[in-house]
Amino acid sequence: MSYSLVNIFASLPRTTRGAFTNISTDPKGNKFLYVNGNSVFIRSIDEPFECDVYTEHSQLVTVARYSPSGFYIASADQSGKVRIWDTVNKEHILKNEFQPLSGAIKDLQWSADSQRILVGGEGREKFGHVFNADTGTSTGEIMGTSKPINSVDFKPTRPFRCVVASEDNSLCYFEGPPFKWKKTLNEHQRFVNVVRYSPNGEQFVSGGADGKLFVYDGKTGELSAELKDPQAQSAHAGGIYSLCWDPDSQFVLSVSGDKTAKLWHVQQKNLIREFKFGDNIEDQQVGCLWQKDHVLTISLSGQINYINTKAGADEKFIVRKLKGHSKSITALEVAYPGAEEPLIISGSHDGVLVYWNSSNGRMDYVQSGTVGAHTNQVQSVRFDAAKNQLITCGLDDVVKFIDMAEMKYATELRMTSQPQGIDVNASYAVVACINQLVLIKNGRQCALQQIDYESTSVCVMRNMNYVAVGGKDNKVHVYEVVNDEFVLVVELCERDFVTAVRYAHNDEYLAVADNAKNVKCYRIEGRSYSDVTKGLWQHHAGRITSLAWSPDSVHLATSSVDTHSYVYTPAKINYYVHIKNAHPLNPLTASAWLDNSSLVTSSQDCCIRKWKINF
Known part of the structure; x- marks a missing residue:
């Protein structure tokens, strides 16, 4: 008896209100990566269902980036550690591990020659560090900031330069290597959240909590221009959380807490287009990425939006949405087990309920209907085949009924x-x-x-x-x-x-x-x-969280906080399938069967994994 991993239904990025969310790409522009919990997610930008996960960090991961060579990824966590690991092998072999800072690392960048790494974040003695990726030795001194660094970037062309954005409302500009402080830029009036160099290295742009957007010369660090909305005194009405350049270094996309993304022509210093995402708090935009023809933004809800920057004023500019969970999954069920394409239903501790196509990974949220969604953790979800409905219960003391035809909440009962x-x-x-x-x-x-x-x-x-x-x-x-x-x-x-x-x-x-x-x-x-x-x-070493019988009642699957899953057979009590580290370093929360040989498991890593069991 054996097993194999078939698919990973990935989580969304973990977002924080008032802070930017890192999302980056590989040098070839085929993949994008982001973090959630102690995991780094690597997804295909054209086929997002194709997903790989790195889970070797013991602390919450804050940022991950490909080296320009494409052979390594450097990821950093809240303890100040940086892990450099291989991208070629499936095992993601660790190359080096360093601890450049004593506190959380907020941003990380590689130099264009893949030799140096620049980090910024929190610490006791310093807020930034630049070091050799092979040896860990310092290649300069990042000084001049009096508060934590929010964002860092390397000039992608020679001569090398680097710049950091700080919570002391300033940018610090460095020349090197070895990198030494050259000047401090004080145009912003509040926290500077993000700074990014253009792909050709000729300019860099900074965005801050004051909603202002400044353009600087990439070689000298001199201020070139301020980009303003002609209808306002600044670029955005809210704080700017992320920026990205187009591949030709002509346009900049900025995203903000005012729930908009704006496209700017840098040389002409004018606003090309504003994209309004909605009016809810969850519609705040906290991250963005521009790679080839793909432009992605991240909403505060964690949703990833593919947008068409060339869409007309009356056209829908969001061409694709990636949905899912950004918080721990607490409940799991399969509707229509044994069918050609069973549906996977998952609920999380923030009350979100998602349904997934088990074959192609397409997903959507269960929407509010006559009644709204859960306001607290979803405890359990069950499929009622006789009435073609889902029944859920949550820590908000409510039982809800969901119409499977419309995938909307239909009625509810309040418990005492x-x-x-x-x-x-x-x-x-x-x-x-x-x-x-x-x-x-x-x-x-x-x-x-x-x-x-x-x-x-x-x-x-x-x-x-x-x-x-x-x-x-x-x-x-x-x-x-x-x-x-x-x-x-x-x-x-x-x-x-x-x-x-x-x-x-x-x-x-x-x-x-x-x-x-x-x-x-x-x-x-x-x-x-x-x-x-x-x-x-x-066989388990930790508390067992769920039990699930296969549709033919021949096999029993277990899930446990010890990260393992076992599949038992009552007719042969001495034989079992042991799925080791089903979700590495993350406690399992639930399991369910798609058919008599396909199992899905969920975990606190906000993911669902699909397994093929060979008996």
């Missing part, structure tokens, strides 16, 4: 206790709240029963009226639904409190996981439950 989980069969849905069990039929609550333990999970039989509830009292409580009431049938004692329960689709087995990392599989005969695992399914 916090929901811990939900499950559904053709007749009803059961919500396990902290101290209540709620029975729902046809979208209405028809029964509520108080319980004297704290529930953790719930599952219902598909073809019979039995409900299993896991509790923090170290027991699984099995109820029968009789005349819309929960009648206790049997209690199964476990070694520790129960973390997950799941009935097989054919109702022959009940799988149980507890906090002592044990997995049990009970064979069901009437009201009798007998353990068939004999204590052999104890």
Whole structure:
């Protein structure tokens, strides 16, 4: 038995309000990369579903950039470390690791000869450093700033120059190597957020929190011009968070907290076009990239927008949107399992629900309809095949019903206790709240029963009226639904409190996981439950977060905070498939089956991974 990784459904960039988000490209212009959590995502710019992930940082990654040679990527994290790793091999072999700063690194750039790296950020003794990429030795002194550095850049042509943008409202200009301070530029009145050299090295542009945009001579650092909106006193009404040049060094695209992107002709010093993205806070633009014919911007929501800079005033300028999660995924389900193109449904701890085409990776958000989306973490999501709907519950104490035809929230029920989980069969849905069990039929609550333990999970039989509830009292409580009431049938004692329960689709087995990392599989005969695992399914080293049965009820998949997933077979209890480091360095949160040999897993890295299991 073996397994293989088929696809990665990538997360969105992690964004922060009031700060720019790094996005960069490879020298050939075929890929773009960004960071989220401790991961670096490398995606095809033409086919974004093609994705690779680097996950070797132990801290939150802040920036990653290709070397101009294309053979290496340097990535930096909030602890001040820089890792230089290979891009040619699939394993991404580490070349060097250095610690140039004692605090978070905010920006990083390579010199044009791929020999030197310039970093800027936070620190105790200094806020920037330039060093040799092979040896780590200093190749200059980055001084002249009194506060953390937000952005750095190298002049891409000889003679080499570099410039840094600081929170002390200034730019510092350096000549080298070895790089030495030449001058300080004080045109900005507030934080300078970003500075970028043109591809031909003749000019560089800076943008700040004051909404101003200044152009400087690339060789001397002298101020050349200020770019202004003719209808205002500055370039933007809000802070400028990112800038990018076109490949011919003629145009600059600026993005801002005023929810716009603006295209400027640098030589003519005029505004070509303004792109308005919306009126919500999530429409603030915090990152951008211009590579060949592709222009990308990043919204505060994390959404990546492909825009057409040549679109007419009455045309839609957004030609493609990449959506997904930017926060940890907490719930996972598959709709239409076994179909040609099952849908993957995922919910995250910020209340976002996304549906994915499992074949081509196309995705979209579940939209607000008659009611709005969850305002807090999505605890559980289940597919109701009988009514062609999704049922979700969240930490906002609400159960929501989603129409699969329109992919919109249709109705909701408010709970009086916090929901811990939900499950559904053709007749009803059961919500396990902290101290209540709620029975729902046809979208209405028809029964509520108080319980004297704290529930953790719930599952219902598909073809019979039995409900299993896991509790923090170290027991699984099995109820029968009789005349819309929960009648206790049997209690199964476990070694520790129960973390997950799941009935097989054919109702022959009940799988149980507890906090002592044990997995049990009970064979069901009437009201009798007998353990068939004999204590052999104890391979996890951390808390088990979810259980999932294959559609044919032959295999059971587990997910755990130890980053591993196991696939067990009750008919052969000694055999299993071990998916090692399914999401490296990130706890698994859920798993689900697309068909009898395809498994998807989710994690705190905001990604979904699709696996092929060979039995």
